Amino acid sequence: MSSRDELGWAAVKGTTGLVYLFLLFPLLAVVIISFQPSKYPTFPPEGLSLTWYEAFLDSDRMLSALTNSFIVALGASVCAGVVGTITALGFVRRSFPGKNVLSSVLFLPMIISPVVIGVALTAFLTRMGMQKSYLLLIAGHTTLVLPYIFVTVRAQLYGFDRAVEEAAMTLGANELETFFEVTLPLIAPGLAAGMLLAFVISFGEFTATQFWVQPATTTAPIEIYTMVRTSITPMINAMATVLMLITVAVPLALDVLLGKNLILKSGL
Amino acid sequence: MSYVQISGVTKTFGDVRAVKDVSFEAERGEFVSLLGPSGCGKTTTLRMIAGLETPTEGTIEIGGEDVTKQPAYERDIGMVFQHYALFPHKTVGENVGFPLKMRGVDKAERRERVADALEMVRLPGTMDRSPTELSGGQQQRVALARALVFEPNVLLMDEPLSALDRVLRQQMRIELERIQEEIGITTIYVTHDQTEAFSLSDRVIVLDQGELSQQGSPLEIYENPQSEFVGEFIGQSTKLSGTVTADDDGVTLRTDSGLSLESGESNLTHDTPALAFLRAEKLSISKTPTGAANELSATVTTVSYLGEKTLFFCTLATGEEITVAEHGFTNVGEYGSGDEVFITIPEEKLLLVEDASNGEPA
Numbered sequence: 001m002s003s004r005d006e007l008g009w010a011a012v013k014g015t016t017g018l019v020y021l022f023l024l025f026p027l028l029a030v031v032i033i034s035f036q037p038s039k040y041p042t043f044p045p046e047g048l049s050l051t052w053y054e055a056f057l058d059s060d061r062m063l064s065a066l067t068n069s070f071i072v073a074l075g076a077s078v079c080a081g082v083v084g085t086i087t088a089l090g091f092v093r094r095s096f097p098g099k100n101v102l103s104s105v106l107f108l109p110m111i112i113s114p115v116v117i118g119v120a121l122t123a124f125l126t127r128m129g130m131q132k133s134y135l136l137l138i139a140g141h142t143t144l145v146l147p148y149i150f151v152t153v154r155a156q157l158y159g160f161d162r163a164v165e166e167a168a169m170t171l172g173a174n175e176l177e178t179f180f181e182v183t184l185p186l187i188a189p190g191l192a193a194g195m196l197l198a199f200v201i202s203f204g205e206f207t208a209t210q211f212w213v214q215p216a217t218t219t220a221p222i223e224i225y226t227m228v229r230t231s232i233t234p235m236i237n238a239m240a241t242v243l244m245l246i247t248v249a250v251p252l253a254l255d256v257l258l259g260k261n262l263i264l265k266s267g268l
Numbered sequence: 269m270s271y272v273q274i275s276g277v278t279k280t281f282g283d284v285r286a287v288k289d290v291s292f293e294a295e296r297g298e299f300v301s302l303l304g305p306s307g308c309g310k311t312t313t314l315r316m317i318a319g320l321e322t323p324t325e326g327t328i329e330i331g332g333e334d335v336t337k338q339p340a341y342e343r344d345i346g347m348v349f350q351h352y353a354l355f356p357h358k359t360v361g362e363n364v365g366f367p368l369k370m371r372g373v374d375k376a377e378r379r380e381r382v383a384d385a386l387e388m389v390r391l392p393g394t395m396d397r398s399p400t401e402l403s404g405g406q407q408q409r410v411a412l413a414r415a416l417v418f419e420p421n422v423l424l425m426d427e428p429l430s431a432l433d434r435v436l437r438q439q440m441r442i443e444l445e446r447i448q449e450e451i452g453i454t455t456i457y458v459t460h461d462q463t464e465a466f467s468l469s470d471r472v473i474v475l476d477q478g479e480l481s482q483q484g485s486p487l488e489i490y491e492n493p494q495s496e497f498v499g500e501f502i503g504q505s506t507k508l509s510g511t512v513t514a515d516d517d518g519v520t521l522r523t524d525s526g527l528s529l530e531s532g533e534s535n536l537t538h539d540t541p542a543l544a545f546l547r548a549e550k551l552s553i554s555k556t557p558t559g560a561a562n563e564l565s566a567t568v569t570t571v572s573y574l575g576e577k578t579l580f581f582c583t584l585a586t587g588e589e590i591t592v593a594e595h596g597f598t599n600v601g602e603y604g605s606g607d608e609v610f611i612t613i614p615e616e617k618l619l620l621v622e623d624a625s626n627g628e629p630a
Contacts, residue, residue, distance in 0.1 A: 170346070
């Protein structure tokens with residue numbers, strides 16, 4: 001490798017490092033500030049305290065927003081998991097007219113701005129006379145995360161050796177038994193990865209969600225936004241830290257628990 | 269009525285007719301092979317017997333029951349796939365126990381029968397291992413144990429040895445023969461390998477382009493091919509075309525190139541266009557004329573010494589290429605390319621087949 005190449009490579013590494021620092025430093029700042037007792041952040045920190053975490057745990061609004069986020073993220077990833085798996089199965093294993101066009105349509109929720117999706121779904125459901133509810137939230141989030149599951153499961157199905165399913169059938173398993181005994185366990189890594197991604201995306205979704213919530217179903221990101229706009233309290237930092245922790249910890253914990261180590265191994 | 273009865277089965281995929289009006293049967297305990305080159309429809313036929321494909325026409329009966337429309341999981345058939353098709357997420361024991369689990373056999377009995385099955389394929393103590401840790405030959409044994417553990421009515425095998433190397437293939441072939449004889453299960457075996465088909469089978473069914481070409485014992489297929497395809501596909505032979513002359517002296521084939529070959533017995537009548545298949549190992553070669561009937565003079569092109577046999581590639585005086593195989597030949601050194609030699613075809617070993625193309629140019 002010539003010295004010019006080395007110089008170029010060093011520049012790439014340096015720039016990457018700076019970009020990450022720029023992106024991650026504010027997050028780190030939020031975490032540090034959340035442990036400071038003073039109402040206005042100072043630097044260097046004046047001391048450590050869990051004051052704002054106590055306040056956060058005392059706040060019914062905050063806790064209920066966090067619970068709502070959990071319910072919605074769990075509901076959406078499960079719904080999208082079921083629908084996405086069935087859709088991927090259909091697209092990989094069956095041929096039907098307009099398959100290519102339809103598969104592009106399936107990616108629209110990934111491409112179209114969430115604002116548009118948020119407004120459109122609200123307008124549509126209001127016309128239909130439906131109320132804003134958990135159901136609407138879960139349905140909306142399912143739409144948003146469906147492409148991620150479709151992609152991961154489809155990738156898993158492309159490399160699938162169908163002879164194992166045929167073997168199961170000759171050995172006495174009917175279609176349903178074959179699916180649960182053979183197909184599902186074998187596509188599980190892709191499905192799990194997709195569902196984790198879906199959970200994390202739904203948990204932190206703000207843009208479209210703001211159109212779908214009502215006071216009782218407000219999710220954590222919306223609550224933080226509302227608090228920032230109405231009253232500046234450092235409790236927001238505590239909540240933001242908790243939110244970050246959950247978004248990182250849930251997938252990692254599941255990854256280790258399931259023993260697949262998908263995330264840790266893939267370096268995702 | 270035979271145990272397995274395939275009647276007039278045709279399978280069409282779109283515009284392609286993969287199997288055309290095939291009928292054959294297998295007696296209880298019989299070992300039948302479907303032999304043919306790739307694309308001859310042998311695997312499709314097997315998959316229809318398994319219930320993995322539905323015939324477009326025709327019926328399949330097993331044990332007197334019409335199973336043509338029955339799904340695979342209701343047929344009670346054990347199948348061994350070409351690439352094993354073991355469940356990678358289950359242990360060896362769970363793989364072999366799978367058909368028992370589907371049949372509601374309780375855990376304790378399952379464990380016992382799985383152990384017995386693994387014993388039979390000589391893989392005891394592998395129950396808790398993952399199939400992915402096993403070698404190709406061992407995986408194939410697990411697949412066989414899994415296909416037999418529930419005592420199915422019929423065992424189907426789709427080129428089960430083709431993914432193994434040569435030495436292992438021979439070992440597994442002997443093993444297969446032992447196991448099949450031990451349990452006496454009706455077996456239908458698909459292969460493109462003549463050696464496998466001949467050494468294992470009671471009866472061989474040769475398929476060509478979706479059609480049944482000939483069926484019979486390995487001996488009948490080899491010694492008495494009934495069609496041009498079987499003559500060419502089985503064994504190594506030189507093909508000569510001509511016309512039969514039958515008179516009081518016997519049957520003679522006059523080849524298009526002007527040779528005259530005497531044949532022992534033949535049911536071909538006078539003036540029939542026919543093909544002669546000269547099996548390489550039935551011919552003999554010598555440096556001096558022996559004066560026998562059917563002696564042809566030729567020139568050696570190449571000598572190929574293979575150890576147990578020697579192949580002589582020669583050109584006849586009339587221009588045709590001919591291959592002679594001599595077994596245990598020790599004076600190879602005396603022959604070299606360009607040598608004049610004499611090739612003898614014993615008249616009782618001249619295989620004559622009616623030329624279905626009727627003398628038209630191919």
